[in-house]
Amino acid sequence: MTKQWVIEDISAEEEALALEISVALTLNPIVSRLLVKRGVTSVSEARSFIDPKLNEQPNPYLMYGMDKAVSYLQRTMRSRKPIMITGDRDVDGVTSVALIHNALRDVFGYDSKLLHCYIPGGNDVGYGISRNCIEDALMSDCQLLIAVDTGIKAIKEVDYARSLGLEVIICDHHQADDTLPVASAILNPKLKECAYPNTHLSACGVAYKFMQALAIAENKELSKLYNYLDLLAISTAADLVPLIGENRAFLIHGLHQLNSHPCIGIKALLELSNIGADEHIDMGSIIYKIAPRLNAAGRMQDGQVSVDLLTASTEKRAYEICKKLEAYNLERRNLDMRITEEAETMIEQVPNLDKRSILILYQPDWHSGVMGIVAARIAERYNRPTIILTKIGDNVVGSGRASSPINLYAALESCRDLLINFGGHKYAAGLTIKEEKLPELKRRLEQFILSQHYEDADAQSTLKIDAVLRIEDITLELAQEIGRLAPFGLNNSCPLFATYRLRDAGGSKAVGKEGQHLRLRMTDRYCRYKPLSGIALNQSEHTSWVMSQQSFAICYNLEKNTYFRSPGLQLKVKDIQTKIN
Structure with a gap:
């Protein structure tokens, strides 16, 4: 696929602001320009971006419904009645449930015997608040049901719960319909009535703000909740929310908590899985190592195991649960690989299926627990x-x-008359439908996506370049300063640079089991500078050009390589251009 490089310049006014930030904060001008490109409009905003403070985040009572939610919770706590906390079976759901459980137990002194947790399992169908959960709450004599990461569309279930005498507080972050459940209180930053400035909290973020508000009402120090920032960081990273503002603060401070004082359950998970033993736990550690393990139990229809781990109060108990979680993770990986292969075979067997505007693949015997991860792999x-x-x-x-x-989400909403249920976000959603309606769903989803005039996925893809760097600009010191903008993710992507007029410095070669990658050792055309190292994954087609000493350009991320004892510099090359005018 041909890639077009688009260099995104800044205006004269933005350049002046970047210079002001550079001087005030002693930053490399390249880094200050990156801050301006990320929406920073003042020196104080730049300072907050680099070093966000937890005590400078929005007041939780700005969230619509917070007064009512805290009031209902306080009333239940005063009566010393059991509380049921339920959530979705994914990472965001289980961390949300665990955060509320642990905060009520450890910060507010609520008897753990009065706290019940419920994660939908094998006997629960579809998404949302489970009727089995409601009935379990009644059997346990609960007065209050707190639903996290779910519930915003559970109109019938909430009506059923309240008809049986249960109060229901919904803490959700998914898109809401015009008609809301008649709950005792609803906390959701995406509600039209809500003035809370961060509309992109994870569900665990909503749960954390709920506990913050309770702490204010109960005259507790907010810092006592900092112990749960590890759970909040895992949720924020895994749920792929925008990593700016408050979410950025949660993730930065939560990563510090993960590396220094994780909760008993997470500590056991890290040790038994050998995560972080010889490395700093970062965004990648969460996404590729921690989150898949916490997700594994839910994908195998037993998400309660992950909640039990995150609420464990002894190391012995935590280690016992971790062993079960590792077994689930192995089973999940095998299922994931098998179903992904079957999905790819299905695509290959149907002519032009891979050219359609949306891929909709169905097998009645596929395991429901890995649908999301397989969809993500196929989509990518x-x-x-x-x-x-x-x-x-x-x-x-x-x-x-x-x-x-x-x-x-908008595509599914356009077909809501066909669906029994659906929910989610812009880039991730779930649905329930009758089998006989699948052909019409496929037709209408394809029609909807085509009608939106999205650029054809086979068309020329674009790489948006933050800055063009001279070879002398590319230093370990610059990479370290860019690291101050991490963690990178949605709305704060890893900076992408371009450098032109490079040549092989000797040592560039194809690498990998099948020689599919290109290891680069490069310098300028006149060999005036120390050679730079880079890796270009799946780009070995450029090997002969590079090794023939002809000029080329690269588009890349700048990384600090910590694999060796002494930190070094490595360029993660996204694209190579050879025949340059």
Whole structure:
């Protein structure tokens, strides 16, 4: 696929602001320009971006419904009645449930015997608040049901719970419909009525703000909640929310908590899985190592195991649960690989299926627990929004994934008359439908996506370049300063640079089991500077050009390589241009 490089310049006014920030904060001008490109409009904002303070984040009572939610919770706590906390079976859900449970137990002194947690399992169909959960709450004599990362569309279930005498507080962050459940209180920053400035909190973020508000009402120090920032960091990273503002503060301070004083359950998980033993735990550690393990139990229909781990109060108990979680993770990996292979075979066997505007794949015997991760893999591999479906009982359920600019939630909303249930976000959603309606769903989703005039996924892809660097600009010191803008993710992408007129410095070669990658050792055309090292994954087609001493350009991320004892500099090359005018 041909890639077009687009260099995004800044205006004269933005250049002046970047210079002001550079002088005030003693930053490399390249880094100060990156801050301006990320929406920073003043020196104080730049300072907050680099070093966000937890005590400078928005007041939780700005969130619509917070007064009512705290009031209902306080009333239940005063009566010493049992409380049921339920959530989705994914990482965001289990961390949310655990955070509220642990805060009520350890900060507010609520008897753990009065705190019940429920994660939907094998006997629960679809998404949302489970009727089994409601009935368990009644059997446990609960007065209050707190639903986190779910509930915003559970109109019938909330009506059912309240008809039986249960108060219901919903703490959700998913898109809401015009008609809301008649709950005792609803906390959701995406509600039209809500003036809370951060509309992109994870569900665990909403749970944390709820506990903050309770701490204010109970005259507790807010710093006592900092012990739960590790859970909040895991949720924020895994749920792929924008990493700016308050979310950035949560993640930075939560990563510090993960590396210094994680909760008993996370500590056991890190040790048994050998995560962080010889490395600093960062965003990648969460996404590729911690989150998959916490997700594994839920994907195997036993998400309660992850909550039990995160609420464990002894190391012995935590280690016992971790062993079970590792077994689930192995089972999950095997299922994931098998179903991904079957999905790819299905695509290959149907002519032009990979050219359609959306991939919708269905097998009745696929395991429902890995639908989301398989959809993500297929969507990335084929550059298409993807929905993976299976059958549970009389219904077909599934998960979908998409990437910018396609709005998967809006696509499903356009077909809501066909669906039993659906929910989610712009780039990730779940649905339930009757099998006989699948052909019409496929037709209408394809039609919707085509009608939005999204750029064809096979068309020339664009790489948006933050800055063009001279070879003398590329230093370890610059990489270290850029590291101050981390963690990188949605709305704060890893800076992308371009450098032109390079040549092989000797030592560039194809690497990898099949010689598919290109290891670069390069300098300027006149060999005036110390050679730079880089790796270009799956770009070995440029090997002969590079090794023939002809000029080329690279588009890359700048990284500090900590693999060796002494930190070094490595360029992660995204694209190579050879025939340059």
